Amino acid sequence: MTNFGRIPWLAKILKLFTPKSVFNKWAEHKEISSEKVRKRLAMDYDRPDFVDSMVKKTKSAGADITFDELASNAQLIVLAGSEITATLLSAATYYLTTHPDILTKLNDEVRSAFTSEDEIDMISVQKLPYMLAVLNESLRMFPPVVNGIPRLIGPGGDTIIGQYIPEGTTVDIWHWAVYRNPHHFAQPNDFVPERWLGDPRFDNDAKRALQPFSTGPRDCIGKNLAHAEMRLILARLAWNFDIRLAEDSFDWEL
DSSP states (O other), rough: OGGGGGHHHHHHHHHHHHHHHHHHHHHHHHHHHHHHHHHHOOOOOSSSSHHHHHOOOOOOOHHOOOOHHHHHHHHHHHHHHHHHHHHHHHHHHHHHHHHHHHHHHHHHHHHHHHGGGGGGGTTTGGGHHHHHHHHHHHHHHOSSSSSSEEEETTTTEETTTEEOOOOOOOEOOOOHHHOTTTTTTTSTSSSGGGGGTTOOGGOOOGGGGTTTTSSSTTTTTTTHHHHHHHHHHHHHHHHOOOOOOGGGGGTOOO
């Protein structure tokens, strides 16, 4: 909805078709985030967290961050720090359970790499190439960030795909469209982890196009945490459980 705010007339139309419950949930999320900021600001001691960092950095720059700005950042941090990883793992679980052969390969890799669950940690999971390929393919098939990543066209404008874009224009890159584009990925609608493991069928894939956390100095601040979480959780899931898809979840992707 925030992105549509740049197109006021379209935002008004969208509101007509959006269930009231969605707005209620968002309002609840905003209030919870704001209340957490209020409680944090009420503390009379320093604590190494995002609020402390934002307040100190803005003061050192000769400015003061407002409560609304802190609350807005808190809303984003809470959402990005929970929903992104959960959504990706839901997608990975769905694709694995709808592709039993791939699930078997993943289980075999994880269960042969360790002798106990205690050995599964942030370092050891990086040595599971097939599981990492499964996660990459899940990110490609079901990017958890549904909105585009906005960027501002710099001075003098720019030409993108033969189209001149004037300076000051906000442009977005929609992950789903990029990752399902046959010009970028062979068999774009198929879940094939082997494309990330040197399979010659996918030698011409534009693998650098997969940037689910954006790229450059302004990319996702929490991407390393997200990678660590999803790897640990999926590895422990494969170690501990034989999973299958519930009958009422076969159309989950829709």
